Every structure is written in C-alpha cells, then in structure tokens.
Amino acid sequence: xxxxxxxxxxxxxxxxxxxxxxxxxxxxxxxxxxxxxxxxxxxxxxxxxxxxxxxxxxxxxxxxxxxxxxxxxxxxxxxxxxxxxxxxxxxxxxxxxxxxxxxxxxxxxxxxxxxxxxxxxxxxxxxxxxxxxxxxxxxxxxxxxxxxxxxxxxxxxxxxxxxxxxxxxxxxxxxxxxxxxxxxxxxxxxxxxxxxxxxxxxxxxxxxxxxxxxxxxxxxxxxxxxxxxxxxxxxxxxxxxxxxxxxxxxxxxxxxxxxxxxxxxxxxxxxxx
Numbered sequence: 156x157x158x159x160x161x162x163x164x165x166x167x168x169x170x171x172x173x174x175x176x177x178x179x180x181x182x183x184x185x186x187x188x189x190x191x192x193x194x195x196x197x198x199x200x201x202x203x204x205x206x207x208x209x210x211x212x213x214x215x216x217x218x219x220x221x222x223x224x225x226x227x228x229x230x231x232x233x234x235x236x237x238x239x240x241x242x243x244x245x246x247x248x249x250x251x252x253x254x255x256x257x258x259x260x261x262x263x264x265x266x267x268x269x270x271x272x273x274x275x276x277x278x279x280x281x282x283x284x285x286x287x288x289x290x291x292x293x294x295x296x297x298x299x300x301x302x303x304x305x306x307x308x309x310x311x312x313x314x315x316x317x318x319x320x321x322x323x324x325x326x327x328x329x330x331x332x333x334x335x336x337x338x339x340x341x342x343x344x345x346x347x348x349x350x351x352x353x354x355x356x357x358x359x360x361x362x363x364x365x366x367x368x369x370x371x372x373x374x375x376x377x378x379x380x381x382x383x384x385x386x387x388x389x390x391x392x393x394x395x396x397x398x399x400x401x402x403x404x405x406x407x408x409x410x411x412x413x414x415x416x417x418x419x420x421x422x423x424x425x426x427x428x
Contacts, residue, residue: 233289233310236260240400243282249303250341258398259287262408265395265419266337267292269365274334277358279317279351281339281369282306288337289313300325300354322353333358339369343404345377352381359386366411367418369397371404378409387411395419 234242236256245251254262262284270276275296278285285299286309299306300317307314315326319341336359340347348370355366364386370378382388390409394417397406410418 233286233293235290236283236287239283239286239309243305246303251303252399254281254283254287255398255400256287258396259283260291261419262337262395263287263291266335266367267294269335269418270294271334275329275332276335276337277329277333279336279338279354280341281337282309284337284339284369285309298329317354319347319350322350323357325354325358329358331358331360334360334363335365335367337367337369343371343374345374345381348374348378348381352387355387361386364411365415367393368409368411369406370409372407373404375407382409382411385411391415393418 236254236259240253240256243253245253253259266276266284266288272294273296274294275298276288276294277298277300278288279300280302282299282301282303285297285306288294289297289310298313298315299309300315302316302318304316307316315329318324336355338351338355340351359366366382366387368378368382368390379388379390382390388411390411391413393408393410393415395408397408399406408418409415
C-alpha cells in the first residue's frame with residue numbers, strides 16, 4: 156500500500172537527491188514528445204490559415220452574421236479528408252476520433268447512393284463523414300450538426316451548432332425534412348443516445364427518413380432497445396466495416412430501413428466491376 160506521505164513530488168525529489176542530478180526523460184520518450192508537439196503546432200498553423208481564408212471569403216461575400224445561414228452557391232470546394240485530418244486535431248475531451256481516409260470516402264459514396272439531388276442529409280457529430288461526403292459528391296442539402304465550432308470554417312452556410320444538452324435546438328427548416336441522417340454519438344452511453352434520438356425524432360422525414368448509426372458494438376444491446384421504432388429502427392447491421400485512425404474500439408454501422416444489411420456492399424461491388 157502507498158504511504159500517503161509519499162506524494163509523486165516528494166518521491167521524485169528523493170530520487171533526484173539520491174542521484175545528484177535532475178530527472179531526465181528517455182531519449183525515445185523525448186523524441187515522441189517532440190513529434191507530438193510538432194504535429195500539434197502544424198495542426199494549429201493549418202487551422203489558423205484555414206480560418207483566415209474563411210473569414211476573407213465571408214468578407215468578400217458580404218455575409219451578415221445576423222442573417223440565417225443559407226445553403227447555396229459560391230461555396231468553395233470542400234477540402235479532402237487528408238487535408239481535414241491535417242488541419243483539425245482530435246479533441247479527446249469531446250471524444251473526437253476521426254475516421255480513416257479510406258473509410259470516410261467509402262462511407263460517403265454509400266451515403267450518396269441513398270440520396271437524390273434534392274435530399275436533405277444531416278451529419279450529426281461526425282465531421283469526417285461530412286467532409287468526405289462534400290468532397291466526393293457534394294449536395295446543397297447537406298448539413299453538419301456539431302458542437303465544435305471550429306467546423307464552421309468548413310462551410311459556414313452548412314454548419315449548424317448542435318449541443319446534445321439542447322436536443323430541441325435546431326433550424327426549423329430541418330424539422331421533418333431530413334431524408335438521411337448519419338450519426339456517430341460522441342459518448343458510448345444510453346444518456347447520449349437518448350439525447351440524439353430526441354433530435355432525430357424531430358428532424359427525420361416521417362416516411363422517407365433513413366438513419367445510419369455508427370457506434371461501438373459494446374453498446375449494441377442499448378441501441379437496439381432505444382432505436383426500435385420507425386423511422387429510427389428496428390436497426391440492421393450493415394456490411395460496412397468502420398475504421399478510425401487512432402481508435403481500437405470495435406465499431407459497426409447500422410441502418411434503420413429494410414434492406415440496410417446490404418448498405419455498402421452494392422457500392423463496393425459496383426466499384427469493382
């Protein structure tokens with residue numbers, strides 16, 4: 156058992172006194188730390204550059220901050236997933252873990268196959284999927300609902316500030332109009348999913364609405380119980396294999412419509428032919 160008087164500081168001081176020199180990190184550890192800090196500095200530089208360009212573009216358009224966001228023309232092409240991953244660091248306190256580029260691109264193509272040119276598509280808490288979707292085959296009706304306001308620079312007219320603690324707070328134009336919702340709840344628990352569901356019940360189209368849910372298999376029993384009724388369920392596990400860049404948890408993808416089991420497979424087969 157640890158002696159309560161032996162704090163980390165007092166223990167470290169004792170070691171230093173015995174050794175006669177200040178503690179030093181292993182060279183390999185120092186190299187890893189230097190690499191991490193350099194990577195963070197580069198992310199910050201890229202994001203600052205992106206934010207400055209977005210501000211300049213908004214000024215050139217004469218955007219009015221008091222004006223409701225409009226989906227429309229003259230938005231610059233969406234950056235690639237690789238560019239996005241280089242500019243936006245993961246905020247682990249917000250449980251942010253970006254998809255791999257290959258997976259995000261594949262998911263985007265699968266989602267696009269479920270849409271028409273006039274579809275309203277909502278990406279809740281999954282900015283990587285939104286970026287991939289808008290980069291590969293953009294739709295004017297795509298929206299990103301996300302708490303992290305950094306992502307407003309991606310497409311100011313399509314970003315919607317979304318707070319899980321305010322699940323009823325969303326643009327009225329989304330009410331009952333979303334035909335495809337792609338959701339990756341940030342926290343793996345029942346409370347978070349209930350808040351997301353409160354939003355989804357209000358924005359999904361009552362008859363044409365489709366839900367694509369990406370989350371950990373560790374809460375599979377919870378999501379099958381919560382997402383049980385139309386248009387949220389019953390859930391069917393799809394053919395897509397979810398990949399993250401730095402997350403080892405076992406994730407999967409579920410769909411709410413009949414035939415969702417083949418979601419992803421048809422697009423994959425078509426790309427091979």
